[in-house]
Amino acid sequence: MILPAFNRVYGQSSARLTHAELAVFSDRALTATVSDIEESRIGGLPYVTFATARPLGEPDVALLSNLSSVYALFELAGELLRPLTMSPLDRLSSDLLTIQKYAGKTNEHFTKLLLNVTALASDFPLDGRLSVFDPMCGRGTTLNQALMYGYDAYGLDVDGKDFDAYSGFLRTWLKNKRLKHTAEIVPVRRERALIGRRLSVTFALSKEAYKAGETQQVSVVNADTVRSRDFFKPRSFHVIATDAPYGVQHGSKGGGGLARSPLELIAQAAPTWAELLRPGGALGISWNTYGGGRDELAGILTAAGLDVVPYPDFEHWVDQAIVRDLMVARKPA
Numbered sequence: 001m002i003l004p005a006f007n008r009v010y011g012q013s014s015a016r017l018t019h020a021e022l023a024v025f026s027d028r029a030l031t032a033t034v035s036d037i038e039e040s041r042i043g044g045l046p047y048v049t050f051a052t053a054r055p056l057g058e059p060d061v062a063l064l065s066n067l068s069s070v071y072a073l074f075e076l077a078g079e080l081l082r083p084l085t086m087s088p089l090d091r092l093s094s095d096l097l098t099i100q101k102y103a104g105k106t107n108e109h110f111t112k113l114l115l116n117v118t119a120l121a122s123d124f125p126l127d128g129r130l131s132v133f134d135p136m137c138g139r140g141t142t143l144n145q146a147l148m149y150g151y152d153a154y155g156l157d158v159d160g161k162d163f164d165a166y167s168g169f170l171r172t173w174l175k176n177k178r179l180k181h182t183a184e185i186v187p188v189r190r191e192r193a194l195i196g197r198r199l200s201v202t203f204a205l206s207k208e209a210y211k212a213g214e215t216q217q218v219s220v221v222n223a224d225t226v227r228s229r230d231f232f233k234p235r236s237f238h239v240i241a242t243d244a245p246y247g248v249q250h251g252s253k254g255g256g257g258l259a260r261s262p263l264e265l266i267a268q269a270a271p272t273w274a275e276l277l278r279p280g281g282a283l284g285i286s287w288n289t290y291g292g293g294r295d296e297l298a299g300i301l302t303a304a305g306l307d308v309v310p311y312p313d314f315e316h317w318v319d320q321a322i323v324r325d326l327m328v329a330r331k332p333a
Contacts, residue, residue: 002046003071003109010107013316014069015039015046020312021067021113022048028120030060042081049076062087066126066149068113089127089149091205093177096144100169104138106243110286111141113314114326115149118241118284121309121328130238135225135273140166142241147216154237155220156228160197163222167199170218179203180210188221188231195230196223226269228276235278246288246322263292263300270304280333282309286326289315294327301329 002018005011019037026034036051055075056064064073065086074081097108119126132146137155139162146153157163167185174181181203188196201218204210221231244262266285273283283306287297298308306329315325 001042001070001072001074002048003069005069005107005109007107009318010109010316014109015048017110017113017314017316018048018067018069020314021069021117022050022064023312024117024120025063025067026050029063029126032056032060056084058087061085063126065089066112066116068109068116091150092148094148096148096173097141099173100139100141102139102165104246106138106141106286108141108145110324111145111243114243114284114286115142115145115239115241117311117314117326118282118328119239121282121284121311121330122238123280123333124238128238131236132239132241133232133237133273133276134242135228135240135269136242136244137166137220138162138243140170140220142243143218143220147218150216151239152217154218154232156223156225156231157220158222158224160222163197163199163220166220170199170201174201174203179205180207188223190230195227196221198222198231225265226272228269229272232276234275236276238278238281240273240277240281240283242285244285244287246291261291262287263296266297267300270300270306274304274306274331277306277331279331282328282330284326284328286324288318288321289323289325290321294325297327298329301327306331 002015005014016039019039022037032052034050034052038049040047040049061073061084065088073084073086075084119130124130130151132151133154134142135156137143137157140155143153143155171183181201183201185197185199187194188198199220202215204215244266277283301308309328309330311328315323318324
């Protein structure tokens with residue numbers, strides 16, 4: 001059953017996007033063979049239905065519990081629906097994703113979809129302890145979804161106001177949830193010159209977990225993404241996932257100027273991003289197709305030494321100036 005969407009436009013696409021996302025889960029993670037995936041309406045409500053040769057086992061149900069727009073899972077028993085017990089990876093309160101409201105925020109369901117299909121393209125399990133990097137993180141929607149999954153989250157963004165807003169939000173949220181944590185913002189210097197600011201956070205779900213070292217890490221840098229290598233070591237991340245600037249509203253900053261097409265910025269930064277990926281890791285990018293086509297982006301990622309993954313169609317309409325799509329590429333192991 002498809003989760004009701006507060007965003008009406010995204011809600012109109014969510015069943016079709018779940019159809020495509022389920023195909024990725026089937027191909028990359030499920031033990032059961034999935035067939036006959038269809039968008040359906042049952043009792044007047046939207047569903048995505050599919051067939052398997054045998055009932056789903058607990059591991060597969062657990063995986064499907066993380067579909068980005070899933071509300072409930074059922075087994076069809078004749079004309080009746082039997083609910084299946086869901087066990088998603090989410091380990092933090094959902095308001096980590098929903099509290100922040102601001103112009104240009106990416107729908108959190110789509111952010112989860114992007115992270116899912118990117119992680120599934122990698123050699124690393126979705127339920128593993130992954131390190132996720134968003135090189136254009138804005139106010140941290142991707143970082144927060146990574147934290148929900150129990151991952152370590154790393155980000156970089158050139159906008160100082162976004163950096164300050166996310167830093168303030170995360171520290172306040174951790175304090176309000178009474179989670180044991182440390183947080184600090186420090187300047188980053190090279191050869192005595194200031195090149196950025198870094199937010200460093202360590203937290204745990206309890207004081208006991210914190211003392212035992214069962215912590216999660218957050219590290220966010222306020223700097224230009226083309227300089228990512230100045231702040232993070234090569235082969236640091238299992239997954240890189242980012243929502244590129246749409247260009248039409250606010251442009252994309254890179255090389256000291258303002259570029260209408262985000263692909264110009266991606267072309268500058270992609271070789272560095274690829275260097276930061278671990279072998280077998282995956283990079284996922286969503287972008288506005290009015291700023292450049294699939295072939296152009298695929299060429300950029302291929303030139304950076306990555307292998308583009310042949311995924312289903314995730315293109316969908318956002319507004320009259322934005323048609324969003326995503327592309328995933330792997331770093332050879």
